[in-house]
Amino acid sequence: MSGASEFGRAYDLMRAASGDTWRDYTRHDFVEGMKDGSLPRDCFLHYLRQDYVYLVHYSRAWALAVVKAATQEEMGAASATVDALVNHEMSLHIGICAAEGISTKELFDTPEAPENLAYTRYVMDAGFSGDYLNLLSALVPCAMGYAEIGTRLAAEATSDTYAEWINAYAGEDYQESCRVIGRLFDAAFEARLGKDYDKLPIWKTYCATFEKASRLEACFWQMGMEP
Amino acid sequence: MSGASEFGRAYDLMRAASGDTWRDYTRHDFVEGMKDGSLPRDCFLHYLRQDYVYLVHYSRAWALAVVKAATQEEMGAASATVDALVNHEMSLHIGICAAEGISTKELFDTPEAPENLAYTRYVMDAGFSGDYLNLLSALVPCAMGYAEIGTRLAAEATSDTYAEWINAYAGEDYQESCRVIGRLFDAAFEARLGKDYDKLPIWKTYCATFEKASRLEACFWQMGMEP
Amino acid sequence: MSGASEFGRAYDLMRAASGDTWRDYTRHDFVEGMKDGSLPRDCFLHYLRQDYVYLVHYSRAWALAVVKAATQEEMGAASATVDALVNHEMSLHIGICAAEGISTKELFDTPEAPENLAYTRYVMDAGFSGDYLNLLSALVPCAMGYAEIGTRLAAEATSDTYAEWINAYAGEDYQESCRVIGRLFDAAFEARLGKDYDKLPIWKTYCATFEKASRLEACFWQMGMEP
Amino acid sequence: MSGASEFGRAYDLMRAASGDTWRDYTRHDFVEGMKDGSLPRDCFLHYLRQDYVYLVHYSRAWALAVVKAATQEEMGAASATVDALVNHEMSLHIGICAAEGISTKELFDTPEAPENLAYTRYVMDAGFSGDYLNLLSALVPCAMGYAEIGTRLAAEATSDTYAEWINAYAGEDYQESCRVIGRLFDAAFEARLGKDYDKLPIWKTYCATFEKASRLEACFWQMGMEP
Numbered sequence: 030m031s032g033a034s035e036f037g038r039a040y041d042l043m044r045a046a047s048g049d050t051w052r053d054y055t056r057h058d059f060v061e062g063m064k065d066g067s068l069p070r071d072c073f074l075h076y077l078r079q080d081y082v083y084l085v086h087y088s089r090a091w092a093l094a095v096v097k098a099a100t101q102e103e104m105g106a107a108s109a110t111v112d113a114l115v116n117h118e119m120s121l122h123i124g125i126c127a128a129e130g131i132s133t134k135e136l137f138d139t140p141e142a143p144e145n146l147a148y149t150r151y152v153m154d155a156g157f158s159g160d161y162l163n164l165l166s167a168l169v170p171c172a173m174g175y176a177e178i179g180t181r182l183a184a185e186a187t188s189d190t191y192a193e194w195i196n197a198y199a200g201e202d203y204q205e206s207c208r209v210i211g212r213l214f215d216a217a218f219e220a221r222l223g224k225d226y227d228k229l230p231i232w233k234t235y236c237a238t239f240e241k242a243s244r245l246e247a248c249f250w251q252m253g254m255e256p
Numbered sequence: 257m258s259g260a261s262e263f264g265r266a267y268d269l270m271r272a273a274s275g276d277t278w279r280d281y282t283r284h285d286f287v288e289g290m291k292d293g294s295l296p297r298d299c300f301l302h303y304l305r306q307d308y309v310y311l312v313h314y315s316r317a318w319a320l321a322v323v324k325a326a327t328q329e330e331m332g333a334a335s336a337t338v339d340a341l342v343n344h345e346m347s348l349h350i351g352i353c354a355a356e357g358i359s360t361k362e363l364f365d366t367p368e369a370p371e372n373l374a375y376t377r378y379v380m381d382a383g384f385s386g387d388y389l390n391l392l393s394a395l396v397p398c399a400m401g402y403a404e405i406g407t408r409l410a411a412e413a414t415s416d417t418y419a420e421w422i423n424a425y426a427g428e429d430y431q432e433s434c435r436v437i438g439r440l441f442d443a444a445f446e447a448r449l450g451k452d453y454d455k456l457p458i459w460k461t462y463c464a465t466f467e468k469a470s471r472l473e474a475c476f477w478q479m480g481m482e483p
Numbered sequence: 484m485s486g487a488s489e490f491g492r493a494y495d496l497m498r499a500a501s502g503d504t505w506r507d508y509t510r511h512d513f514v515e516g517m518k519d520g521s522l523p524r525d526c527f528l529h530y531l532r533q534d535y536v537y538l539v540h541y542s543r544a545w546a547l548a549v550v551k552a553a554t555q556e557e558m559g560a561a562s563a564t565v566d567a568l569v570n571h572e573m574s575l576h577i578g579i580c581a582a583e584g585i586s587t588k589e590l591f592d593t594p595e596a597p598e599n600l601a602y603t604r605y606v607m608d609a610g611f612s613g614d615y616l617n618l619l620s621a622l623v624p625c626a627m628g629y630a631e632i633g634t635r636l637a638a639e640a641t642s643d644t645y646a647e648w649i650n651a652y653a654g655e656d657y658q659e660s661c662r663v664i665g666r667l668f669d670a671a672f673e674a675r676l677g678k679d680y681d682k683l684p685i686w687k688t689y690c691a692t693f694e695k696a697s698r699l700e701a702c703f704w705q706m707g708m709e710p
Numbered sequence: 711m712s713g714a715s716e717f718g719r720a721y722d723l724m725r726a727a728s729g730d731t732w733r734d735y736t737r738h739d740f741v742e743g744m745k746d747g748s749l750p751r752d753c754f755l756h757y758l759r760q761d762y763v764y765l766v767h768y769s770r771a772w773a774l775a776v777v778k779a780a781t782q783e784e785m786g787a788a789s790a791t792v793d794a795l796v797n798h799e800m801s802l803h804i805g806i807c808a809a810e811g812i813s814t815k816e817l818f819d820t821p822e823a824p825e826n827l828a829y830t831r832y833v834m835d836a837g838f839s840g841d842y843l844n845l846l847s848a849l850v851p852c853a854m855g856y857a858e859i860g861t862r863l864a865a866e867a868t869s870d871t872y873a874e875w876i877n878a879y880a881g882e883d884y885q886e887s888c889r890v891i892g893r894l895f896d897a898a899f900e901a902r903l904g905k906d907y908d909k910l911p912i913w914k915t916y917c918a919t920f921e922k923a924s925r926l927e928a929c930f931w932q933m934g935m936e937p
Contacts, residue, residue: 095773097612101818108796115789137782147374154377157384160614221685231675322546324839328591335569342562364555385778387841448912458902601828608831611838
């Protein structure tokens with residue numbers, strides 16, 4: 030795997046295969062607006078509420094990965110992710126929102142925007158209808174994309190308006206969790222499909238799932254722009 | 257159940273509880289455009305392609321109802337619906353599209369619009385994550401709404417441009433299939449939750465599922481307007 | 484695929500890989516007792532009641548295959564199988580049981596033997612937790628094994644006590660349905676994993692699922708011997 | 711809820727409704743053999759290996775409860791249970807087995823006994839096919855039954871051969887986790903079906919699930935007696 034990025038070979042290949050979609054997601058106007066601080070506060074808060082509801086379903090999807098895991102290692106990694114999401118990452122949202130006078134119950138009951146619903150339910154169905162690899166292919170764009178955005182914005186930001194958000198995803202804890210997921214992702218492909226997994230017809234299906242999830246990420250940012 | 261419409265009491269109650277959402281769905285501009293023939297052909301064809309992909313997932317959802325059924329009658333009714341959808345209703349689309357030069361394979365591979373994805377995956381997840389009643393609550397708005405629209409348009413249409421579509425849903429075969437579903441729906445609630453099922457806290461959850469699916473139907477028509 | 488049996492290459496390979504387990508299943512004492520008519524009637528009726536409940540879950544599992552299908556062909560074949568099971572194969576059991584004074588409701592409510600429960604729920608979980616290929620790998624031993632047993636017993640039977648059962652599975656309708664499943668099975672592997680699907684690590688997982696389901700078939704016959 | 715035991719009202723009602731089945735489970739010969747130390751070591755080790763594999767699926771089932779949860783509280787409690795199982799309870803088994811020279815990998819790969827398979831897959835299917843309440847009804851007999859057995863054996867044991875096992879389940883940590891589950895169970899019923907949930911037709915379905923899981927627990931002990 031020499032030459033693979035720190036998030037692994039399977040991810041690198043899928044990211045490359047998704048072409049402009051990846052760029053549309055990770056360099057969306059919403060992201061650029063966090064970089065230079067021009068993103069209106071109400072857009073950010075709208076996004077944050079929806080992202081909280083997103084995290085509820087994202088956690089459910091990782092719980093489904095526990096259900097579909099094939100080894101003790103896969104179960105352990107997915108369990109730890111569920112725990113980190115439910116008991117830690119959500120608290121970033123709860124904290125920022127609380128400071129704005131939005132309660133936890135209000136957050137949990139936020140009416141879902143159609144873009145949110147489309148994304149989260151697509152991921153759930155990718156898991157229910159497909160296998161563990163298909164579920165992970167739908168989960169990885171969120172995990173890794175935020176890591177990339179966090180790192181880039183930490184380096185390029187010209188405003189500290191959104192520093193709390195940026196630092197959360199640029200931070201070593203989050204970055205390391207993505208490296209773990211990257212290794213899990215590579216190992217899951219190799220253990221099931223061998224070293225040449227990307228030569229099999231089904232690889233295109235997994236890439237399509239990754240690409241669709243990435244496209245739904247871009248739609249999610251767009252939703253944030255329209256509170 | 258005296259006073260209930262031909263589609264049953266549970267449906268009547270949910271329809272009433274969904275308020276304006278039901279009206280927004282069943283009297284959408286797209287529908288009114290089929291009534292007077294003003295709907296542009298490319299909007300209709302865009303809708304038809306997406307609706308074909310929709311039917312793929314709608315059939316999958318009815319197959320999931322077979323998985324979740326509790327009696328021989330529930331299994332039989334859901335199986336018959338799957339068969340009718342896969343082997344009959346889809347052919348309406350295939351036929352109209354073939355006449356326009358669109359092949360079956362092209363139809364099956366139509367890239368899904370986000371509105372389509374949001375709706376179909378919401379229904380699947382309502383079934384996977386909930387129970388049989390929750391799944392049916394997500395399926396009924398499509399079935400019954402089309403029956404209502406078909407009947408109304410058959411009476412009110414001032415153009416025969418969309419007569420084939422209108423007659424398919426106004427026709428006795430389709431109407432009878434909805435009466436069967438209506439009886440199935442009522443019986444499923446009573447068998448599990450008793451006669452006063454609409455007094456239980458969980459009734460609100462089922463109504464919310466029905467309302468959300470109806471809202472996603474309106475979004476689907478809107479997508480049709482924007483080919 | 485030259486050299487493959489009429490039920491296809493994937494099946495042939497899995498059957499060969501399951502070794503003695505396949506023999507224990509298809510040449511179980513219960514089967515031999517149907518061949519020479521020595522099987523006590525109460526054993527057969529005990530089996531038949533349990534097999535009816537088995538068919539309920541077997542039908543649910545084929546409905547899950549509709550949910551997990553990737554093409555129109557896969558959906559159509561699985562839908563047709565569900566319909567054949569719910570509306571036709573079950574009637575063989577209902578007919579024989581009715582002649583013995585056992586009602587349809589009594590059949591549906593038969594308390595499940597642990598061996599029945601183990602087998603049916605294993606198949607369901609193979610589908611829910613795995614993918615379409617894993618689900619089919621759990622379903623094929625029942626379909627094909629009965630076809631083999633039916634053909635052999637039609638040729639070797641020395642008694643006509645169980646001729647109705649034997650003829651149902653030796654009959655051209657049932658045999659043809661298994662040839663269809665065999666082609667579906669081969670095509671599903673090739674479309675996803677390529678021609679050399681049996682060289683991939685995951686092939687062992689699918690073979691293990693097939694072998695486990697075959698072992699549970701043998702346990703099911705054994706249960707029939709102990710009414 | 712005055713008069714309810716420390717594990718809650720829903721549990722008390724289901725336990726009472728399951729009649730002799732509960733007694734057969736919690737006072738099985740295997741249990742009595744741990745009490746007086748007469749249980750052969752190889753029976754205990756056979757049980758322990760199978761119980762490890764059981765825990766893999768029991769953890770998967772609790773992960774499915776995260777997927778099916780309806781509130782932040784339900785998600786949090788189920789996530790914590792998954793984490794406790796995967797990262798703590800399993801280590802009791804790993805520790806005892808390691809002392810006997812059985813490795814973790816060997817444990818994970820233990821061939822499942824049919825009784826194990828029947829029980830675990832029944833629980834998974836109760837969750838996949840039913841709702842959150844049905845899933846919990848299948849999970850509670852294991853959790854609460856072990857708590858009862860642990861407490862009784864801690865008081866009545868006449869040998870310390872199995873003291874490590876007894877103390878683990880009699881211990882305050884385990885007992886408290888069951889009180890939490892009991893409150894979760896009661897709250898889940900009331901939030902969905904109201905205070906009189908036990909008067910609804912579906913209550914019988916949930917009781918049947920509880921009773922079936924309890925019966926499968928007794929079968930599991932019996933399997934332990936036959937290494």
